[in-house]
Amino acid sequence: xxxxxxxxxxxxxxxxxxxxxxxxxxxxxxxxxxxxxxxxxxxxxxxxxxxxxxxxxxxxxxxxxxxxxxxxxxxxxxxxxxxxxxxxxxxxxxxxxxxxxxxxxxxxxxxxxxxxxxxxxxxxxxxxxxxxxxxxxxxxxxxxxxxxxxxxxxxxxxxxxxxxxxxxxxxxxxxxxxxxxxxxxxxxxxxxxxxxxxxxxxxxxxxxxxxxxxxxxxxxxxxxxxxxxxxxxxxxxxxxxxxxxxxxxxxxxxxxxxxxxxxxxxxxxxxxxxxxx
Numbered sequence: 001x002x003x004x005x006x007x008x009x010x011x012x013x014x015x016x017x018x019x020x021x022x023x024x025x026x027x028x029x030x031x032x033x034x035x036x037x038x039x040x041x042x043x044x045x046x047x048x049x050x051x052x053x054x055x056x057x058x059x060x061x062x063x064x065x066x067x068x069x070x071x072x073x074x075x076x077x078x079x080x081x082x083x084x085x086x087x088x089x090x091x092x093x094x095x096x097x098x099x100x101x102x103x104x105x106x107x108x109x110x111x112x113x114x115x116x117x118x119x120x121x122x123x124x125x126x127x128x129x130x131x132x133x134x135x136x137x138x139x140x141x142x143x144x145x146x147x148x149x150x151x152x153x154x155x156x157x158x159x160x161x162x163x164x165x166x167x168x169x170x171x172x173x174x175x176x177x178x179x180x181x182x183x184x185x186x187x188x189x190x191x192x193x194x195x196x197x198x199x200x201x202x203x204x205x206x207x208x209x210x211x212x213x214x215x216x217x218x219x220x221x222x223x224x225x226x227x228x229x230x231x232x233x234x235x236x237x238x239x240x241x242x243x244x245x246x247x248x249x250x251x252x253x254x255x256x257x258x259x260x261x262x263x264x265x266x267x268x269x270x271x272x273x274x275x276x277x
Contacts, residue, residue: 002148004036005029006209006229006249008242012216013047015056019068029248030076036148038081038209041156041181045086046211049220050134057096059088066101074107079146083179083209084155095136100153102144113153114138117161123185141167149174149255156180159194162201169202170268174258176204181211187226200236203261205253207231212244234261
């Protein structure tokens with residue numbers, strides 16, 4: 001049994017301002033016995049301004065948020081999923097990367113995942129996103145081994161593509177991570193049902209730390225996010241819902257529950273090839 005902690009944040013567009021807050025929350029979670037701590041999507045910078053992002057974002061090996069959180073994971077001796085950081089890509093790619101990092105208890109980066117599915121949508125007349133204009137999509141699905149289970153790494157909009165989660169589970173993933181900055185326009189009806197569906201379809205834990213509330217912006221329009229960081233059991237039960245306030249939410253992870261759910265409904269082994277339509 002491992003105690004996991006989902007951090008719910010209201011990150012601004014200033015990475016230097018956000019880092020000490022995140023470190024404080026990680027430290028608090030570890031002090032309460034969490035051996036695995038997860039942060040949301042774009043932990044370092046929530047911004048709708050490409051100009052602002054070009055000013056404050058850095059390439060991976062120069063990113064202070066990554067360095068600071070690696071140090072904190074090593075200090076606390078915990079596994080840490082940095083849900084994602086917005087970082088500059090290596091040339092010649094001019095767009096940013098939306099990159100998830102798994103940090104081991106010694107501070108080493110043990111896995112990286114670049115968000116594959118880009119949020120190019122118009123959710124309302126007032127709310128339009130073109131993520132692919134600013135971010136380069138990843139090309140590779142990623143799983144990672146830990147002492148408490150095999151992780152399948154995803155980010156936010158990936159949630160709407162069930163074939164990814166089935167592939168991760170069939171490759172051994174027992175815990176699916178879905179760090180997010182989910183839109184309030186879609187959150188009320190889509191967030192929980194999609195997360196529960198991914199858990200039920202694969203017989204996996206789903207851990208989804210989220211950004212929440214109104215995010216301070218020095219440039220461009222301000223963003224709001226849905227919150228409700230969620231933990232779902234392999235049988236589809238909501239184990240924890242963080243509501244809309246920033247903070248830390250704890251949940252116990254028992255990998256034997258994965259084996260039990262998959263034995264009861266072995267749908268991962270029941271797929272069939274088919275023709276058409």
